[in-house]
Amino acid sequence: MIRVLQLARGDAADLSARDARSDMLGLVVDGSGAGAPAPAPTPDELLARVGAGDRQAFAALYDATAPRVFGLVRRLVVDPAQAEEVTQDVYLEIWQTAPRFDPARGSALAWMFTLAHRRAVDRIRAAQAARDRDLRIGARDLDVPVDTVAEEVEVRVEHERVHEALADLSKLQRECVALAYYDGLTQREIAERLEVPLGTVKTRLRDGMIRLRSALGVTT
């Protein structure tokens, strides 16, 4: 935000009267188009503004994140119409609960993905019979999510980081984490599917997530 402020001040002196209004400056900078491209507001900045009832910020946050949120939901909820419904509910919930978002507890993106993942999982558990899911899972390469995902330019760096982090997990841990996250299975369902004891799945999930966390250097 500091960079944004400096840019705005340098580009348009008449903005000085508003320099306390960082929310407006973000918009002005977007439209200035002078010199080097202004840094787009981060999702965290946008979400803070959404929390204050800023609709333009909501629209911008949607534009910046919808393909990734929709992509995640589509991965879990295969039916496109249902995935669209879930995505819509996710963004309405983001709008409603943004005032309660606590940046001290994590990033805006993580908060949004957490919400989207949960809603998608809720939907498939409510709507799909276990048999349907087994069929769907059977058609998919589960072991290495790393290999099944397209390389999108704008997320490549993030991909590499996640790939590297996932490489720290054992194959069995990765398999369990992938079945949970990308297929929305409960630990009990994973145990049934892999025909291993529930306790084994719990241990793999826990150890896998601990390794992932340390590989990613997540701190909260």
Add this chain to the structure above:
Amino acid sequence: MTEPGDRDGEHTDEPRLAREFASLEAMHELAAAHALDALDADERAAFEAAAAASPELRAAADSHAESAAVLAALAEPVEPPPALKQRLMAQLDGLPQQQPVAQRVEPATSAEPVASATPAASAEPAAPAQPASSAAPIERPPGRAQAHARRRWFERPGALLGAAAAAILLIAGAVLGVAWSGPNGWGAQREMAAIAEAPDAQSQTHEVAGGGEITLVTSAEQGRSGVVVAGLPELEADQTYELWYIDDSGAASAGTFDVSGEETWRVLEGSFTPGVAVGVTVEPAGGSPQPTTEPIVVIPT
């Protein structure tokens, strides 16, 4: 998936759940699975109830959630249909935002307009260490009884989040695939869960005259409260149950509810302030602006 019958079983089996919550160690084992949404509805509810009472567990949950969310980066981005954004933007009008949670460390320097509809956030700094009398300007100076009630409230042992709040979470977790709006929709579920999860959440259960019981869950920090009612008699078609916030100045309607099944719950409309009492009356269908009958239960806070 939880069968409705199972859920009722869980609800009446509260001591077992309470023991589970006590076992924080076991909950730490579940933190990773929780972040991956790999817990079933009951496990999730139990975990979240435990996390609500344990900052340590909450921190573990948050850090796992942060790394789980990174996994989202591997899902291929898909451009949603353009109509989705239009539909979303059109719906914002009818969708009020939640009130922000009071920041415990934030000094009360922000010039919060007294007339704002968010009294709880500014009027009730959540830190129990802060004496009630030093609270920032509030709309209505508390009377002696209210101040006393508030002191009592602050003196109560913290983290009373018990089986009742857990029951709410169970309900919230088990009711899936419902609409966003409506008194028991996702939005309300989310709000109910937020109240129950609040660090300062308090719950109490009372018998209701005429049968059944009501559990009130309050959070001064959130400025909200909710009720779970069980076993209340069904009313005639031209009657409804109505909730009231009652203080020295009278009763203010906090919404209506009807009982058709065994159990229902509501987030109360309006703001909750410690010291206020919550009452329930039977009113003509549609509700009344003021109570017209004697309350079947009054719960002091």
